[in-house]
Amino acid sequence: MSEISYPKVQFVEVQPEEAGQRIDNFLVKKLKGVPKSRIYKMLRKGEVRINKGRVKAEYKIVEGDSVRIPPVRVSESKTDVPTGLNKVQNLEKAIIYEDERVIVLNKPHGMAVHGGSGMSYGVIEALRALRPKAPYLELVHRLDRDTSGCLLIAKKRSALRYLHQQLQKKTMTKRYWALVNGLWSEKLKQVDAPLAKNQVKSGERLVRVTEEGKASLTSFRVIEKFNNFSLVSAEPITGRTHQIRVHAQYVGHGLVGDPKYGVDQINQSLKSNKLSERLFLHAYSLKFKIQVDAKPITVEAPLPKELEKTLTYLRAGKAIG
Structure with a gap:
């Protein structure tokens, strides 16, 4: 067990190429090896100051911000990414688009996008381990651990900044396939309901619709209907945690396989019918630009076999639940 030490207070001025990123991500780079949990604690306690404020x-x-970084000393328990594991090696095979500025990965279900919350590593740490000579690899956005599909990664800081601008201006298009309980009405094209995060006693994070929440908007389009289920295409206009899942539940159509917001009876019957019990949510399409004067790029990720099996089952007129 070794120790990571930054013994003195640092005052750092934000440079032009660093502007636009979140302060927690900025600190992760400045305090290499310090766990994110320690960084978040520093922020909560007000130990980090920007322009003398919390x-x-x-x-x-913002460019020119003066960041006060406190002294920090932590024990280092290094966990190397096991690059020999199939699930790590398969990430290279999961790349569905790559150029000199970005990577689009078809993220597998069950793998977090980054380490934390009990996970020693995620997609981004594994990818960095697989490409030790890559000078820069950063997540552009996130997907829930249980969601599969298109995940965008920047290979340059300038690309990350421009892609974040598209997210802020809502000019990047992300579409998901979701299988929901019940017959979705073609007339229900949008769900506009504010969302707020809520911590329950067990420490589990849940999101709920409340007037005190942040404005949240999702567009929905019916793709196919079955006996008592609907395959929909969902496009989140805003980017809130669990947005598609909670908006679908809010209008009475919880996602199949969703342990938090779905219907327990249906989730339990997936196993008895020998179908995948995973959340049926897949980011199948991503449309973005890599630079201002470039044409938009559209990348699509095919539906995983275990989810395709569920659709085949329903198309045969069989029932779940």
Whole structure:
């Protein structure tokens, strides 16, 4: 067990190429090896100051900001990414688009996008381990651990900044396939309901619709209907945690295989019918630009076999639940 030490207070001025990123991500780079949990604790306690004021983890730094970073000393228990594991090696095979600026990965279900919350590593740490000579690899956005599909990764800081601008301006298009309980009405094309995160006693994070929440908007389109299920295409206009899942539940159509917001009876019957019990949510399409004067790029990720099997089962007129 070794020790990571930054013994003195640091005052750092944000440079032009660093502007636009969240303060927590900025600190992760400046305090290499310090766990994210320690960084978040520093922010919560007000040990980190920007222009002499306290900020939250989601604050986006601006060129010229003066960042006070406190002394920090932590024990290092290094966990190397096991690059020999199939699930790690298969990430290279899961790349469905790559150029000099970005990577689009068809993220497998069950793998977190980054380490934390009990996970020693995620997709981004594994990819960095597989490509040790890559100078820069950063997540552009996130997918839930239980969601599969298109995940965008920047290979340059300039690309990350421009892609984040598209997310902020809502000019990047992300579409998901979701299988929901019940027959979705073709007339229900949008769900506009504010969302807020809520911590329950067990520490589990849940999201709920409440007037005090943040504005949240999702577009839905019916693709196919079955006996008592619907395959829909969902496009989140805003980017809230669990947005598609909670909006679908809010209008009475919980996602199949969703342990938090779905219907327990249906989830339990998946196993008895020898179908995949995973969340039926897949990011199948991503449309973005890599630079201002470039044509938009559209990348699509095929539906995983275990989810395709569920659709085949329903198309045969069989029932779940």
